[in-house]
Amino acid sequence: MLYLCRDFRMDRGSMKHNDEQFAPLWELNELWETLTEEERTYAAEHAEVVYYEKNELIHSDGDESLYMWMLLRGKVRIFKEGIGQRQQIIRLLKPYDIFGYRACIAEEAYNSSASAVESCAVYRMPKECFSHLVRQNGSFCYQVMLMMAKDLAFSEIQTVNLTQKHIRGRLAESLLLLLKNYGYEEDGHTLAMLLPREDLANMSNMTTSNAIRTLSQFAQEGLLAIDGRHIQILDEKSLEKISRLG
Amino acid sequence: MLYLCRDFRMDRGSMKHNDEQFAPLWELNELWETLTEEERTYAAEHAEVVYYEKNELIHSDGDESLYMWMLLRGKVRIFKEGIGQRQQIIRLLKPYDIFGYRACIAEEAYNSSASAVESCAVYRMPKECFSHLVRQNGSFCYQVMLMMAKDLAFSEIQTVNLTQKHIRGRLAESLLLLLKNYGYEEDGHTLAMLLPREDLANMSNMTTSNAIRTLSQFAQEGLLAIDGRHIQILDEKSLEKISRLG
DNA sequence: GGCAAAATGTGTTAAAAAACATAATTTATT
């Protein structure tokens, strides 16, 4: 699958949009609360809202890291291309998560790609501005480091999950991850995240066929109910057991 | 394989040892150069040298993080236990690498285990002291964060390597990693790192049998020469190709 | 609404890798 930029004539993402308003950074993610009044003004002045359509590419693995991003509305997948078109989804983002900050700090190219799962709004801040704040404010630096420490722990756990668990364990793990990250719809059972089977496969290190097949099996076993991309979790305990035992 | 503590009556590691002397922290890893004179004194006062024997466990996944460590002499493996005794080696350390710092900063338990590949000497610094320095000195915090950014990028690359490459690709990758990390002996061909096949397997996400078999294949193909644990790399280019193509 | 394209579902076959078995060799210990 290709995630093409909607319109190659303009910079990625669009700045013109309806009159949707967003609160300033520090009201959305506690990360920014460590900034002083002055720094907040600086941050607000250098953050702009950009919009992406469903499946539009936000940045690509290997691109020069020009911006640090914070998701405002929608969902974003962070992924890496592996051997022969296969993608590995590294993590999925929800509003107010930041991304692209690692590359900005390390002064390296992005080491993964980001694309919109659904129509999105994001704040973007030029690398230099973000870097400046991190270098200037020790508390802010510490908060960013805490975030990175979480990402690192998660990545190392995922390595073991994805390499050592069997297909059923990996898929169960992914479903529970979606649950943890996005929760349920109002009905208290349906995952509040609609993913194509291909993405589910790319999260779980398996082929799309196997994601479809295994999901059907889970449904037959009464662990889930499937209605297209709407997935109801009926037996969380059993899913956890399948995930734990590999 | 079990890595048992040599003597359960004493705290892990031994402080009594021969009169080996080590330079202060800041002469060994540039990380510490960002500390002021005063902070250096503080760091030196709170870092003590500890010794570990071959295969001795330094810390265990899930242990409360009491220390941040810096390797002085020897080699250390960082690993996670997966499903059914299988270990995944997360990374291998060489002198002056630091480890256990992520858990100290996140104020979490260690999320992986560390054991000595060969007889080792390490500096250890209580979590509170390390944490204090990170919080007090913004430049130091930034340096530590840079290190974490490298570890995070590496971890994400490894996830894709280990999940998507085939056995030959994964083993070739591991061998090149050993080469990059430890280099050659004086002969310019023999890897300066002697690992049992089991560790090679645990690095490469495969069974020990398959590590042995694939290594033999590489030798038959003239890519390597094997003499017990001594591995001569004869055709680096071809190994890189095998690694790249998966 | 109708069409094409994409996504989902399911069965079959082939490839990859683990599991198992057993022998030979090396290493450690007494």
Added chain:
DNA sequence: AATAAATTATGTTTTTTAACACATTTTGCC
């Protein structure tokens, strides 16, 4: 040096998963 234990080596079988094929359903678009 002798012995036991661990590691290395190699062949065989079984399990797991990818690859392939094709039908069906859903979705997007004019």
